[in-house]
Amino acid sequence: MERDTIILFYPLVDKKRQVSNLPFPILYLERMIRDSGLITILLDERISPDYEIIIEKNKDRILLAGVSAMIGYQMISGSKFSESIKKHTQAPVVWGGWYANVLPELLLKLEFIDFVVVGQGEIAFKELCLALYQKLPLENIKGLGYKDSNGIIINEKATLIDEKTFPNVDYSLIDINAIIESNGIPAPEERSINYIATIGCPYDCHFCCLAAIWGKKFFAKKVDVILNDLELFIKTGNIKKIAFDDDNFFGNKSFVQNLCNGIIDRGIQLKWEANAHVSTFLKNYTEEDIRLIYKAGCRAIRLGAESGDQEILVKVNKRINVSDNYEIVKLLGKNKIKPVFYIMVAFPWDPDKDFKLTLDMVGKAKTINSNLEAGINFFVPLPKTKLYDEGIEYGFQPFKDHFELIDFIGKEYVAPWWKHDYRKELYIFLRVYFKYANPRHYKSQFGLLKIFSFIATIFLYPISYLRLRYGFRKAPFEAYIYFGLRRFLNAITGWNSKDDEESMARTRSWKR
Ligand code: SF4
Structure with missing residues (x-):
């Protein structure tokens, strides 16, 4: 045969x-x-x-x-x-x-x-x-x-080619509805899917492998192809939300403007979110552009804010300033777009310092815009990045084989340069102060948990706000009382602690 x-x-x-x-x-x-x-x-x-x-x-x-x-x-x-x-x-x-x-x-x-x-x-x-x-x-x-x-x-790697020269994707080969419903049938307004509109990124952050793999190139798909795809997803999957998974969606302003105008002209009704580089966005997009982006359905922008330690931002070649992070949360808040920070802490050079300054920065940014969300990861040196060899110098052990890597992924990470375990402080920060610094956070809960969160907000909001505003995280007594109450209520009501798990999950994942 x-x-x-x-x-x-x-x-x-x-x-x-x-x-x-x-x-x-x-x-x-x-x-x-x-x-x-x-x-x-x-x-x-x-x-x-x-x-x-x-x-x-x-x-x-x-x-x-x-x-x-x-x-x-x-x-x-x-x-x-x-x-x-x-x-x-x-x-x-x-x-x-x-x-x-x-x-x-x-x-x-x-x-x-x-x-x-x-x-x-x-x-x-x-x-x-x-x-x-x-x-x-x-x-x-x-x-x-x-x-x-x-x-x-x-063999030697090929250079990145603009995929406009490749044939179009055939979505009829997959069952879009089955994918949307792979965790059960979502509420009609929550039907969502991801999309990739561009490839590459012109930056070269030293913890990221993108430049080594794709050589700082950036290409966007044809706007008409994207618009046709979005219309197809609405027709076949009845989707209401799109998560653009591009590394640097906002990297080309005319592309973003054309796409937004196309979405508006065709009457495409979708809420969407995408990634931006903080300083590029601040430099290239005016308030008028942001209003257009909002009108086209953008409701959240994910930002590589990375660190509150300026020395780290320079060392990792992020090409942003700490002050940019405050400016962007303010700007997006004014235009009703939710900012989402992606953060890394505990770099090898002085982990205590960057951990403290970064939590200070994230906390202060939250008091500027209480809708801010944040995913905080511990720095892990990724092979093919400029920080990999430096990580090894500081004691990171390269993986000998596939099974050692699988073992590493499954374990709770502790880098050799950590001066103490940062997890507990991060857990309290995310689970209590960061969460309750948004006085409307209880609205996203349901049933008894909503009532509990509402009462907790009355007590915890002012304390959380002040702690974040002034970067004071010592003696977190009210957090311990909160956890005790949660445990007690969990025991008598049978609630699960899903949101606790989600907070911790944010502290574990790798960049890629
Ligand atoms: S971290 Fe983001 S901005 Fe930096 S090189 Fe990677 S994709 Fe580009």
Whole structure:
């Protein structure tokens, strides 16, 4: 039987709770081989958990199996799929995505992985499929990693190409409604999905691997293509919200203006959020532009505020000032757009100092705009970034293999340079003071919890406001009383502590 089938797998992102993300990596690859005469099977583990049956059914036809994985649970679910391919078929397995980009050698050491693709995956993937189909050599495929008798070989990476030259994505290949409902049916106004409108970023922050992988380039999709896609999602999935997952959505002002005008002209009714670089946004967007962005449906902007320690901002090459963070929360508040800070704390140089100054900054910004939200992560040196070697100098242990990395991801992180465990202070900060510094926060709760939160707000709002305003976090007695009351009420009412877990989850994740 001819081997003419490519199977592309999008692994589970989390063991328990799924995100309603479109499986862009496999959709992007499918379009590249659509007209090649090969058959493509797309497998999204959320929709096809019983993928082994499909592998078994096609075992004699599979030419290549592809997996796209980020660093996180996808490493585990992608490994299980790859082992299953090896168990049932003779087909080789290729991995792409962020994991393959930052640690390709780790993947190629595994028996169940034959190839990796680094850099932009589309062209290398297409060339690999055709090379296997036509039995051509692999040496000239840019960005391809493989192993032979000489060991691991990773070919030179290709430069990032504007995807406007690639065929359009075919969303009819996936079940959009099943993805939106992968955690149960959401309320009609909460039907949401993610989207990627651009690729790349012109900055080179030293904790981020984007510049090393894509070379500081930035391209946006055609505005008409995006608008057509949004209309399709509304028609097929009845979506009301879009999360633009671009690294630097606001990086090109004329693109943003054209997109916003297009959304308004076509009458597209969606609430959306996207990422911005703080100083670029402040420099390039006037209040008139922000009003246009709001009119087009933008309700939140995620910002890499990163740190309240100016020395850190310079060292990581963030190209913003601490004062920019105050300015932007004020500006967005005035224009009814919610700011969301992404923050990193406990860098190797002086973790006590940056931790303190950063919590001071986030707290003060919250008193300027009580709608501010923040995700606070501990700094972890990521391979392929400029801070990786420095992290190793400060005692960070490089991962020897895939399994050590999986072990690391599953554990509570403590860096060798930490002077004490920062988690407890961060937990109290996020769970009590940051939360109750918004006097309207109880409105997002339901039932008895709403009543409890309302009463707690009466007592905790003034204390939280003053503590955040003046950066005073010592002797948090009222926080202990609050936790005691919560535990007592949890015990007698059977409430779960989901929001506690969410606060802690924010302190654990990696940048990629
Ligand atoms: S952290 Fe953000 S702004 Fe900095 S290089 Fe990465 S994507 Fe660009």
